[in-house]
Amino acid sequence: QRQPVAPAAAEKNAALLSEFGREMQAGLARRPRSISPKYFYDAAGSQLFDRICELPEYYPTRTELRILGECAGEIAAQVGPGAEIVEFGAGSLTKVRLLLDALEAPRRYLPIDISGEHLAAAAERLRADYPQLAVQPIAADYTMPLVLPAPLAGAGKRVGFFPGSTIGNFEPDEALAFLQLAARMLRGGGLLIGVDLVKDPGRLHAAYNDAQGVTAAFNLNLLRRANAELDANFDLEGFAHAAFYNAPKQRIEMHLVSRRDQIVSLNGERFAFEEGETIHTEYSHKFTVEGLRALAVKAGFRPGAVWTDPERLFSVHWLGA
Ligand code: AVI
Secondary structure (H helix, E strand, C coil), rough: EEECCHHHHHHHHHHCCCCHHHHHHHHHHHHHHHHHHHHHHCHHHHHHHHHHHCCCHHHHHHHHHHHHHCCHHHHHHCCCCCCEEEECCCCCHHHHHHHHHHCCCCEEEHHHHHCCCHHHHHHHHHHHCCCCECCEECCCCCCCCCCCCCCCCCCEEEEEEEEEHHHHHHCHHHHHHHHHHHHCCCCCEEEEEEEEHHHHHHHHHHCCCCCHHHHHHHHHHHHHHHHCCEEECCHHHHHEEEEEEECCCEEEEEEEEEECEEEEECCCCEECCCCCCCEEEEEEEEEHHHHHHHHHHHHHCCCEEEEEECCCEEEEEEECC
16 A cells, blocks of 8 residues: 655655656556666666676577677678668667677767766777777667767768667567657668567576576666665565566566565655565567567568577567668
8 A cells, every 4th residue: 555645745755856766656656566677777787687698598698699790791781881870778889899890881880878977988998999980979868759960971871770679678669669769760771670589488487587596686676776776675585586478468577576565665655565466677578570570660661681590589680761
């Protein structure tokens, strides 16, 4: 049960809270309880995610890198010379290096990421390694409309890069909205997108329930972050990581499950949890090749080549804009 606070105090508190605080408060108040996966990625969460990418059970990262490496020649032929690469949610700018190494004389790289400081530092390192490339970081939320700088004179195609199957973390309507935005931004060029494929549920279950418990720590980090940044008192031992494959919806669902009846306070508000009650923290949608292509058509793209690994675990698509 949500215990109301006096309206004046609630208003003042809401004004003082960060976006994370407001969303956490609203997420705990609604049923079913939920919070956006974007709040996983503070410094500790980003480090845990990097560890997930190295786990033996978590196949997406290494499989995508393998596809990008092995199909680099064909991808480069599709993209053409002098391209301008726009990366959505660029992070540490690591995967793009594989692409840059394969392409013929890429002209400019425009990485977009919400975390401006981290992006600026990563851009500096990239400049040092690719002195011929113009690197122009853009600190912004890439799910919002934004105006890109005008193309450089004589540049080739404008090509979006969206690896890692991050599209799977969006709700279906958000995924369509993002692709529509990208199609408009990249008109005349294309999008290179990495997408995790529907597969044996056992394989998916293992990838999100690793033996070392890193994914569990990643999920629970959300509560640790709430304790550190918001005035919250989650008992991390009082919640368990749960991840399962929802076959009809073609998605992994991650939740935090209350291990017992308990009351948590956040910014002066008290939230009662019954044993077994959950907070939904992430969807990770999986796609068929045909399903992704159909979604891309709906968004205004012309699907082109698709590259996969021999086990068909993961796919990289060229979508003409
Ligand atoms: C970032 N994203 C594509 C990852 C995924 O697989 O959905 C996040 C993740 N969640 C748990 N493990 C990895």
